[in-house]
Amino acid sequence: MSALLRPADARQRPALRQRVFGRRRVLxxxxxxxxxxxxxLSLVVLIPLGGLFWKSTELGWxxxxxxxxxERARAAYALTFSASFAAALINGVFGLxxxxxxxxxxxxxxxxxxxxxxxxxxxxxxxxxLAYTALYVPxxxxxxxxxxxxxxxxxxxxxxxxxxxxxxLPFMVRTVQPVLLALEREVEEAAASLGAGRWATVRRVILxxxxxxxxxxxxxxxxxxxxxxxxxxxIAGNLPRKTEIAPLLIVFQLEEFNYAGATAIAVVLLLASxxxxxxxNLLSRRQQRYG
Amino acid sequence: MASHSVGAALPSEEPRxxxxxxxxxxxxxxxxxxxxxxxxxxxxxxxxVALVFEQAFALGAGFYLDAIRDPDTVSALRLTLTVAAIxxxxxxxxxxxxxxxxxxxxxxxxSILITLIDLPLAVSPVVAGLIYVLIFGAxxxxxxxxxxxxxxxxxxxxxxxxxxxxxxxPLVARSLIPVMQDVGREYEEAAVSLGASxxxxxxxxxxxxxxxxxxxxxxxxNARAMGEFGxxxxxxxxxxxxxxxxxxxxxxLDKAFDTTSAFAVASMLVALAVVTLVLKVIxxxxxxxxxxxxxxxxxxxV
Numbered sequence: 001m002s003a004l005l006r007p008a009d010a011r012q013r014p015a016l017r018q019r020v021f022g023r024r025r026v027l028x029x030x031x032x033x034x035x036x037x038x039x040x041l042s043l044v045v046l047i048p049l050g051g052l053f054w055k056s057t058e059l060g061w062x063x064x065x066x067x068x069x070x071e072r073a074r075a076a077y078a079l080t081f082s083a084s085f086a087a088a089l090i091n092g093v094f095g096l097x098x099x100x101x102x103x104x105x106x107x108x109x110x111x112x113x114x115x116x117x118x119x120x121x122x123x124x125x126x127x128x129x130l131a132y133t134a135l136y137v138p139x140x141x142x143x144x145x146x147x148x149x150x151x152x153x154x155x156x157x158x159x160x161x162x163x164x165x166x167x168x169l170p171f172m173v174r175t176v177q178p179v180l181l182a183l184e185r186e187v188e189e190a191a192a193s194l195g196a197g198r199w200a201t202v203r204r205v206i207l208x209x210x211x212x213x214x215x216x217x218x219x220x221x222x223x224x225x226x227x228x229x230x231x232x233x234x235i236a237g238n239l240p241r242k243t244e245i246a247p248l249l250i251v252f253q254l255e256e257f258n259y260a261g262a263t264a265i266a267v268v269l270l271l272a273s274x275x276x277x278x279x280x281n282l283l284s285r286r287q288q289r290y291g
Numbered sequence: 292m293a294s295h296s297v298g299a300a301l302p303s304e305e306p307r308x309x310x311x312x313x314x315x316x317x318x319x320x321x322x323x324x325x326x327x328x329x330x331x332x333x334x335x336x337x338x339x340v341a342l343v344f345e346q347a348f349a350l351g352a353g354f355y356l357d358a359i360r361d362p363d364t365v366s367a368l369r370l371t372l373t374v375a376a377i378x379x380x381x382x383x384x385x386x387x388x389x390x391x392x393x394x395x396x397x398x399x400x401x402s403i404l405i406t407l408i409d410l411p412l413a414v415s416p417v418v419a420g421l422i423y424v425l426i427f428g429a430x431x432x433x434x435x436x437x438x439x440x441x442x443x444x445x446x447x448x449x450x451x452x453x454x455x456x457x458x459x460x461p462l463v464a465r466s467l468i469p470v471m472q473d474v475g476r477e478y479e480e481a482a483v484s485l486g487a488s489x490x491x492x493x494x495x496x497x498x499x500x501x502x503x504x505x506x507x508x509x510x511x512x513n514a515r516a517m518g519e520f521g522x523x524x525x526x527x528x529x530x531x532x533x534x535x536x537x538x539x540x541x542x543x544l545d546k547a548f549d550t551t552s553a554f555a556v557a558s559m560l561v562a563l564a565v566v567t568l569v570l571k572v573i574x575x576x577x578x579x580x581x582x583x584x585x586x587x588x589x590x591x592x593v
Contacts, residue, residue, distance in 0.1 A: 041385075
């Protein structure tokens, strides 16, 4: 609430305004823009999110743990987190190769491919889910090859990993790319002139320099994946304790009008997201310092 | 962990190794990496898109046209466009205000503010829908009061618009902030010191420099607003012909085993994504075109 009141105060009391903005302020509109920003942020994001945490306190510890820690919920968290991590790791390997290829090599169609990296950000997740499910069923374009190996992808946990890989692809590539671009060729040349072979240069010079951005990308891909709902429910099969993700469990609770149950699981998921955001902030701060 | 990342950038006593090329990878390695990288992108991104169009037209163009002209699909399209028309301007205005406050002034707690603005991106869309159900739903904080006064938010347009606003909240601000940061404050400060008003400065100095960043943010925000599924699924109630958006319509058709129609509707959303990307490429091309101008983002600033 205090965040809401601040802009009005700031307009009337220059002392506070000076305390917030410091002395040097040439441009106009500080109160208006910051005030509107805080007002809108509070109205759309902070107050509703606060309401969620407030609601969860109505439960009490015992009930909270009983719902949020039930066997079914734990299975859902396990799937959500492990599939998200697996997808982030797949992007950590192939997304890194893709970023490298796009930055370092020149070949026909490179700019088109570069633009396509953003496709998962622009494509509605329901469409991704629909298309991926059809691709990976046993008769599908890709699923038939997995079928030959006796592996089921659609309607299995593997399907969840596959579609999350799509969803989180841009986060890895777009985080590593600018760092790779900014990496100075002189450093590599110095390593080479000091006698390092190309592989040694890559391993000892380039990869360590990429590590902060890579871990940030990994964390961002993970953060994106744990909240994902639309694409996953198409491909997962949604069997309780087997292929049921945590966000889906929230929807089930809501459909039964069990607001408290939905809130408990949402709080767990939200805390996991906030923790990941904290890690990302920490990592990117390091990146700025060293990168 | 990071302390050795750049510290190790100059290995002084690297053991000598025999190598064909010291400055670049051998040709076969390069080719292999290109095949792996491009192949990965092909399997992950291009194949699904191709499949959508193949499936959408599986029963012929006539069936496709019937599917997208279905009254319930048309009403879903109308609702999707309405929601975007409400959400995008709101988030654009917010994005401009937030970017102005963050890039043109120094104040305490700025990094916290930036983190808070980014917060919705880390929140699961389902949770984004849930928080509004908790407020406006039948058993929500002010739900009963709203029902008495006959105001419908959940299972109606306002709820869908609110949840969509939350999910796309930071997109304009995020694409605007780096551009306005790179431009700096000098031009605006010069304009103000020469007697221009705040609005005048904004319209004739800031906006021309930041317009491509703003445009890209609006494009992306629009794409995400039209395509949002999870948050909207929670608040919309999925009433056919009334509160179904296009993505919800895709799900409903798919659940009804009307697969070809589902893909036909999906193809409209793919087209939206393709248009978004094309516009994005044009915007990027324009910004790099004007690199010599004062409004160009500094290249070394990553």
